[in-house]
Structures are given as structure tokens and as C-alpha cells.
Amino acid sequence: MRLPRLFRTTTFRLMLVFLALFEAAAAAFLAYIYISTAGEVRLRSERLITKEMHSLEAVYEQGGVNSLNQAIIERTASDRPFLYLLLSPKGTKISGSIAQSPIDDFNGDKEWKKFNVTETDPDGAEVQKGARGLQERLKSGEMLFIGADEGESESYVHKIVRALWGAEVLVVILGLGGGILVSRNVSRSMQGLNDLVAAVRTGDIRARAKVRGTRDEIDELAEGLNDMLDRLEHSMGGLRHAGDAIAHDLRSPLTRLRARLEVALIDVEAGKGDPKQGLIQAVEDADGVLRTFNAVLAIARLQAAGQVPDPKEFDPGALALDVAELYEPLCEEKGLDFKSEVTPGLKARGNREFVAQALANLIDNAIKYTPEGGAVMLRMRRRSSGEIEFSVTDTGPGVPDEDLARVVQRFVRLENSRNQPGAGLGLSLVVAVAEAHGGRLELAEGPGKIGEFGPGLRVALVLPAG
Amino acid sequence: MRILIIEDDIEAAGAMKHGLTEAGYDCTHAADGEAGLAIAREGGFDVLIVDRMMPKMDGIQLVTTLRREGDATPVLFLSALGEVDDRITGLKAGGDDYLVKPYAFAELTARVEALSRRRETGAVATTLKVGDLEMNLISRSVHRQGQEIDLQPREFQLLEFMMRHAGQSVTRTMLLEKVWEYHFDPQTNVIDVHISRLRSKIDKGFDRAMLQTVRGAGYRLDP
Numbered sequence: 001m002r003l004p005r006l007f008r009t010t011t012f013r014l015m016l017v018f019l020a021l022f023e024a025a026a027a028a029f030l031a032y033i034y035i036s037t038a039g040e041v042r043l044r045s046e047r048l049i050t051k052e053m054h055s056l057e058a059v060y061e062q063g064g065v066n067s068l069n070q071a072i073i074e075r076t077a078s079d080r081p082f083l084y085l086l087l088s089p090k091g092t093k094i095s096g097s098i099a100q101s102p103i104d105d106f107n108g109d110k111e112w113k114k115f116n117v118t119e120t121d122p123d124g125a126e127v128q129k130g131a132r133g134l135q136e137r138l139k140s141g142e143m144l145f146i147g148a149d150e151g152e153s154e155s156y157v158h159k160i161v162r163a164l165w166g167a168e169v170l171v172v173i174l175g176l177g178g179g180i181l182v183s184r185n186v187s188r189s190m191q192g193l194n195d196l197v198a199a200v201r202t203g204d205i206r207a208r209a210k211v212r213g214t215r216d217e218i219d220e221l222a223e224g225l226n227d228m229l230d231r232l233e234h235s236m237g238g239l240r241h242a243g244d245a246i247a248h249d250l251r252s253p254l255t256r257l258r259a260r261l262e263v264a265l266i267d268v269e270a271g272k273g274d275p276k277q278g279l280i281q282a283v284e285d286a287d288g289v290l291r292t293f294n295a296v297l298a299i300a301r302l303q304a305a306g307q308v309p310d311p312k313e314f315d316p317g318a319l320a321l322d323v324a325e326l327y328e329p330l331c332e333e334k335g336l337d338f339k340s341e342v343t344p345g346l347k348a349r350g351n352r353e354f355v356a357q358a359l360a361n362l363i364d365n366a367i368k369y370t371p372e373g374g375a376v377m378l379r380m381r382r383r384s385s386g387e388i389e390f391s392v393t394d395t396g397p398g399v400p401d402e403d404l405a406r407v408v409q410r411f412v413r414l415e416n417s418r419n420q421p422g423a424g425l426g427l428s429l430v431v432a433v434a435e436a437h438g439g440r441l442e443l444a445e446g447p448g449k450i451g452e453f454g455p456g457l458r459v460a461l462v463l464p465a466g
Numbered sequence: 467m468r469i470l471i472i473e474d475d476i477e478a479a480g481a482m483k484h485g486l487t488e489a490g491y492d493c494t495h496a497a498d499g500e501a502g503l504a505i506a507r508e509g510g511f512d513v514l515i516v517d518r519m520m521p522k523m524d525g526i527q528l529v530t531t532l533r534r535e536g537d538a539t540p541v542l543f544l545s546a547l548g549e550v551d552d553r554i555t556g557l558k559a560g561g562d563d564y565l566v567k568p569y570a571f572a573e574l575t576a577r578v579e580a581l582s583r584r585r586e587t588g589a590v591a592t593t594l595k596v597g598d599l600e601m602n603l604i605s606r607s608v609h610r611q612g613q614e615i616d617l618q619p620r621e622f623q624l625l626e627f628m629m630r631h632a633g634q635s636v637t638r639t640m641l642l643e644k645v646w647e648y649h650f651d652p653q654t655n656v657i658d659v660h661i662s663r664l665r666s667k668i669d670k671g672f673d674r675a676m677l678q679t680v681r682g683a684g685y686r687l688d689p
Contacts, residue, residue, distance in 0.1 A: 280682075283570075283682075287570070290568055291651065291653075294651070309551055310551065322646075325620060326646060326648075326652075326656055326660075327656055329656075329659040329660055329662075329663050330654065330656050330659045332659075333659050333662075353648065353649060353650065356648060356650075357648070357650040360648075360650070360652050360653075360656075361653065364652060364653045364654055367654065368653075368654070426653060
């Protein structure tokens with residue numbers, strides 16, 4: 001049989017363990033109190049009995065058995081808290097307050113004995129009380145027994161023990177009750193998370209855990225799960241979008257490629273014309289398809305990993321100059337004024353190769369869209385926030401405000417750029433690189449309208465502070 | 467020049483063999499890692515072209531084994547895995563170059579050519595000489611027909627690479643990888659502009675152009 005869910009929870013089990021530990025400690029405590037109290041009570045009555053015995057023995061030493069008998073009769077009559085019994089050497093009673101000794105087979109000189117006495121309390125009920133007694137043999141052979149009941153102190157100990165047991169029971173009840181409450185509470189919170197997991201498992205990637213605002217570990221877990229699902233949904237959305245986009249962007253060049261090959265084949269079969277030109281173009285088409293495919297793959301991998309591979313510390317200024325050096329001749333050839341402005345000696349952390357590629361893409365875009373006579377500027381500086389900023393500013397036509405957010409999406413190419421080569425993946429890759437470094441991409445208007453140039457575009461790749 | 471192609475994709479290997487035979491190489495093909503290792507052990511090859519992922523024994527394991535046995539034949543890895551770490555793993559295992567699939571055939575032949583000739587220039591030289599072009603690696607100066615040519619540091623590196631591979635086709639990707647140490651493909655042909663700058667410095671004013679463009683492949687420095 002399976003236990004109800006509540007009793008199978010971790011909280012409840014933990015609570016049981018603690019309860020058991022607490023109970024064990026309480027039991028040990030109780031035993032200690034009992035042993036020490038009871039021991040104290042016994043010692044005290046033994047001391048009193050021994051003292052009385054000494055006093056009566058002194059009487060015996062002075063006046064013999066008769067004086068002792070006299071003293072016992074006197075003491076029995078007075079209201080002393082002792083029981084007395086004087087026995088002849090043969091064991092018959094001479095005098096005393098009890099009829100016979102609790103010790104049946106007395107052989108030695110001295111013997112302690114624990115026994116019970118029956119008393120009648122004021123209500124007439126009979127009460128059994130514990131008692132202790134000492135019997136000694138006198139020099140002349142008679143035996144003297146002195147006893148005392150432990151009643152008062154014994155019942156005191158009993159009371160304490162009862163109270164402790166009561167406390168124990170109370171602890172168990174409170175512990176169990178509290179445990180059930182606490183574990184029900186925790187289970188309820190966990191149930192929310194379990195429901196979420198179940199929902200996601202059945203395919204509802206949009207489900208989110210409720211954050212109760214208590215800032216406890218369950219809230220933290222819920223937030224963590226939500227964050228994880230956000231990322232997952234984002235990258236799944238990205239993949240879906242990429243899938244659609246790949247299908248769209250690869251289908252047309254593949255169709256073109258196929259047509260070219262087919263035409264070349266027809267030409268060869270008909271024995272007319274040179275198929276070489278068609279084949280050369282087919283190879284170029286295939287290269288284009290591969291480039292698109294590689295770019296999509298690189299973006300998807302970065303987004304899926306959520307971080308760049310093999311991050312290392314590097315000098316962002318040196319990197320910027322390196323890329324600038326690579327592109328400067330191209331700018332010159334296109335009749336563009338190229339400048340770079342770099343803060344030396346800074347440090348950044350990331351994958352140098354990916355940052356270089358992102359930067360190359362930005363400059364590449366700037367060169368592609370800026371008409372002859374324009375300018376391209378590369379800057380690298382540290383912002384006051386400590387972030388590392390690489391920015392590329394051009395004096396091209398820029399991007400209308402309403403399109404700024406759109407251009408960073410995959411495969412988005414604005415209408416006026418349709419005649420330029422490229423798959424529209426350059427900026428998407430830069431965004432992926434920025435995000436994988438924990439940074440971002442910022443787009444803004446360039447230097448503004450100057451004659452036939454501008455307003456231009458300023459794209460900044462911002463990496464977190466090194 | 468003898469080449470051993472160890473590649474499990476029979477069709478790709480066939481095309482590769484056809485193309486390389488056409489380019490004047492003597493090619494042998496092995497269709498899996500174990501067979502490849504056995505043939506490679508017989509020796510006598512100038513370059514091994516090894517696919518990274520193959521049945522029975524993968525390329526990394528094969529090359530690691532060969533290197534451990536003391537075989538130093540240049541290895542060109544072919545792989546569909548193009549991540550930075552994959553490349554590093556391949557080169558650490560003893561590969562000499564790493565080409566990511568799919569590749570242009572010109573890229574493959576250029577790299578095979580570079581690898582097959584590498585052994586011949588083993589000695590450390592302080593000067594390079596190609597035709598009437600001379601490069602002093604210590605004073606970092608370049609002369610053609612005794613006339614000093616002033617080069618920027620990157621142009622010097624570029625020319626050094628071209629001179630070390632004189633007479634061979636060198637692709638844009640190879641230049642980007644070996645001279646700039648970038649492993650990505652710039653969208654526009656930035657390399658072309660660097661080459662044309664270099665060309666204007668070493669060829670302008672001389673009766674014969676040394677730096678040639680090889681159609682569909684890249685460039686070649688002719689003596």
C-alpha cells in the first residue's frame with residue numbers, strides 16, 4: 001500500500017527524522033532526571049535511617065536491651081517518621097510499630113531492604129507506598145529493624161516523570177501536526193512547479209511557474225525555471241524562424257542552380273554552345289548557398305550554446321586595429337574615407353575570433369551601403385559603465401527608425417538593399433555574437449544628412465565590462 | 467606525388483581522386499579508418515587526406531596512431547565539424563591542416579600542394595629568393611632587381627607567405643588563415659585588395675608580373 005502523497009514528501013520525512021532525534025534527546029533527558037532524583041531520594045532516606053539506627057544503638061550500648069525496648073516503645077508512641085521493630089534472637093517481636101520484619105531470612109549482621117507499606121489515607125482508601133529499611137543484629141543476639149517510607153519524595157519523582165511523559169506526547173502531537181502543515185505547504189508550492197514541468201513535457205513551452213514574491217528558494221527555483229523556459233522558447237522560436245528562413249532563402253538559389261545545370265545539360269545534348277559559363281555560375285550559386293548555410297549554422301550554434309566557445313582575455317583595441325587593417329584597403333579602393341579611433345590597453349573577455357568576425361561584418365555592411373566619397377569610421381572605447389564598445393559609423397542612407405529593430409532579425413533585408421549581394425545574415429550573426437558574450441547590439445542614426453550623404457548608420461557592439 | 471585519401475564517402479572520394487589525378491597526383495583510396503591505417507603504414511605517401519569521422523577507426527585516432535609510430539607524413543583533415551574546438555582537436559592530434567566540408571575543389575588542391583611541398587623546405591632560411599625577388603627575413607627588407615621595395619608589416623607577411631609557396635596556388639581562405647589568423651570568410655573579397663596593393667608594389671615598373679591571379683582559386687607567385 002502506498003502512503004498518501006503528503007506522507008511521502010521530503011519535508012514530512014525530514015520532520016519525522018527530527019522528531020525522532022528530539023524524542024531520543026528528551027528520553028535521555030528524562031532518564032537522567034529520573035535517575036538523579038530517585039538516587040537522591042534513596043540516599044536521603046538511607047542517611048536518616050542510619051542516623052536513627054546509630055542513636056538507638058547508643059541507647060543499647062548504655063542500657064542494654066531493656067533501655068532499647070523502652071526507647072522503641074517511646075518512639076513508636078511519638079510521631080516519628082520511622083517504623084521500628086525489635087526482635088528476639090529467635091525472631092519473635094519484642095516491641096515496635098510493625099508486626100514482622102520485611103526481611104524473611106536474615107542471617108548476617110546488617111541488611112538493607114526495599115519494601116512496600118500499606119497506609120490508609122484520610123479518605124479511607126488504601127495506598128501502597130514504597131519504603132526502605134535497615135536491620136541489624138545487636139551484640140546480645142536481638143535484631144533491630146528501622147524503616148522509613150519514601151512516599152513523599154517518591155511521588156514527587158513520579159509527578160515529574162508524568163509531566164515529562166506528558167510533554168513528550170505533546171511534542172509528538174505538535175511535531176506531527178506542524179510537520180503535516182509545513183509539508184502540505186511545501187507540497188503545494190512544489191505542486192505548482194510539478195504542474196509546470198508536466199505542462200512543458202506535454203509540449204506547452206509557454207507555461208510559466210507562478211512566482212509568489214516570497215523570495216524563498218522555491219521562488220528562486222520558479223524564477224530559474226521561468227528564465228530557462230524563456231531562453232528555450234527564444235531559441236526554439238529562433239530555430240523555427242531559421243528553418244523557415246533557410247527554406248525561403250535556400251530554395252531560390254537552389255532552384256536557380258538546378259535550372260542552370262539543366263540548361264547546360266540541354267546545351268551539351270543539343271551540341272550547341274559552351275556549357276562552361278553556366279557551370280561557372282552554378283558553382284558560384286552553390287558557394288552562395290553554402291555561405292548562407294554556414295552563417296545560419298554559426299548563428300544557430302551560438303544561440304543554442306548561449307555562450308561563446310573558449311573565452312579568453314584579449315585586447316579589444318588591438319583587435320579593432322587588426323580588423324581595421326584588414327578592411328582599410330577595401331575602403332580606399334571603394335573611394336571611402338576610412339578612419340579608426342581606438343583606446344589602447346583595455347581588456348575584454350570573449351572569443352577573439354567571433355568578435356573579429358562580428359566587427360568584420362559591421363565594417364563589411366558599412367562599406368557595402370556607403371556610396372563612393374562617403375566615410376566609414378571604426379571606434380573602440382570604454383564607456384563610463386565599464387562596458388567595451390566597438391562602433392562602426394557610416395554616411396550611407398541609414399535605416400529608417402521604424403526598421404531599426406527589424407534589421408537585426410535574420411534574413412531581413414530592406415527593400416533598397418535587395419540588389420546588394422548577401423543573405424541578410426550579417427547583422428544577425430553580430431547580434432548572436434553580442435548576446436553570446438552577454439552584450440548587445442545598438443543601432444542609431446549616423447552623423448546626419450550632409451549634402452547627398454547620410455543620415456548614415458551607427459552600429460555599436462557592446463560587450464560587458466571585462 | 468602520392469596521395470592517400472582515407473574517406474568513407476565513396477562518391478566524394480571518387481570525385482576527389484578524379485580531380486587530384488587530373489592535377490597530376492597519384493591517388494590511393496581507403497574507405498575506412500582501419501584499411502587507411504594499414505595502407506598508410508606501408509609508407510611512401512607525400513600527403514594523407516583524412517576524413518575525421520569514419521567507421522571502424524576515426525580520423526583522429528588514425529593520425530594519433532601514425533604520429534605515435536613516428537610517421538610524419540603531412541595530414542590534411544577533412545571534416546564536417548567546423549567549430550573552433552574541432553579544429554584545435556584535429557591539429558593537436560597531429561593534423562597539419564584542417565579543411566571544413568563542403569569545400570571548393572581549388573581549396574583542396576591548393577592545400578594539398580602546400581602540404582606536399584612543405585617537406586622540401588625544411589631548413590631555416592634567413593633569405594627567400596623567388597626569381598629576381600629577394601626577401602631578407604632578418605633585416606625585413608625586400609628587393610627586386612636590386613631595387614628596394616617598401617612594404618607595410620602585413621604586406622611583408624603576405625609576401626613572405628607567397629614566397630614560401632612560390633609556384634603554388636594559394637587561396638584567399640589560406641591567406642586569411644595563415645597571414646591574418648582568422649578562420650572566417652569575409653563577405654567581400656578584402657584579400658583581393660591587399661593582394662592588388664602588394665602587386666602594385668612588387669610588379670609595378672617591372673617588365674614582368676610575378677603575382678598572378680588564378681581564376682577560381684586564388685593567387686600564385688611565379689618566379
